Amino acid sequence: MTDTEIGSLETEMNRGFLHILVLALLEKDMYGYAMVKHIEALGYKVEENTLYPLLRRLERNGWIASKWDVTEDRPRKYYSITAAGRDMRAALLEVWRNQARVLDKIMKENTDAAKNA
């Protein structure tokens, strides 16, 4: 098992997770850089150049909305979740919880089997 192999699988797992993460994060309006820093502060890392294409896809699907704030020195694009986005987030969280539950159950079965062996 190499770091490259783990990295490659992590990237695949991230695809779905990042959708939930961003939808969860955008309960409060945020701009891209703030999102990156917030996620980093929580002990996770999202690549900057991955976040913006994801935000575009979410916006195209109507799950988030955006608006530019040009009142400051540097223009910032703020993102916020929509009603459709909240529904999608609830559905995705349900999927994610179910996956975690199944995995926990299997790991528990494995532990029990190892104890009884």
Place this chain on the structure above:
Amino acid sequence: MPQKTPNKLEAYLEEISHFLSGRAEREEVLSEIRSHILEKAAAEHGATDDTAALDKAIAAYGAPRRVAERYAEDRPIIAPAYKRYLFRYTSILFAVHMLLTGLAVAFKKSFIVFPFLYMPEMGVLDALMYVPTAFLADLGAVALVLYFITQSGKDVKLPWPKIGADLDEIKPMDGFFKSRLFTAIQLAAMLAVTSFAVFLYVRFQTIFFVFHSYGNFRDPMPLFTPGAGRSLSLIVIAMFGASVATLLVKLVTRSRWVDVASNIVSLALIGLILRQPFDDLFAVPVAERLLPLIRQGITFVLLFIAVMITIDLIKNLVALGRKKLR
């Protein structure tokens, strides 16, 4: 008031833009990246007018092509399910293309299958030069159709007959000595045939004979007139020689490039035979009404061999291509 964007950042965005070109939302994408990099340079490195700070922020964002690729949709140019059809259909199309080329050469005619194909009347050398162009055109045409099918997003079931060997199932020869032994036997046989042909040619200036009855006596006579007999004999001996050379090289290496070279030489020699004038060909008396039939028969057999060699050539090229892609 929005600040002026440094040149360094603009150059970086311009590079990304190059890879994003054609996208309707290009300007918006670039604005998002610009905003992010300026924000990061200011927050983490102190200032946006500092070159070192910008350099760090730009480097962290990634190489322009990689950045642009993140915006591309995941839909492939040709869906994985259709990839195998690319070479399957190209091989069929190419075989038909080569057959038409052979007919255009043999019958000195042009063919037009509007708007797909225009085959001008051409000589053997022109035809040989045309082969790679034809292959690339066929490959491109099939790729284009598969591209449209992929982009349509529909589940199209493409037909493929369940007969013959599947190009996807070409297997490497097994056993080093087993395959070499077989090659050595083939080589010995070809050497014997070639030597006999050379002996006949040196002795009689032809290798084609016919047994003709004179009373109670059967004597071999040259089949063709001296000029035609010499040319055709030399071409056939050259074909035998090419086979011997191929088999010799194959004793050392199993590279498919050897087969490709052999296929090309064989096609060229068949082209040379097809180029021979069929008038005054036979040294023995042949009924006038049979001559056209014999000519057409010979042409058909040669074209059939040429198509078989061409299919073999495609198989070898596909196998080489697959090896390279692996």
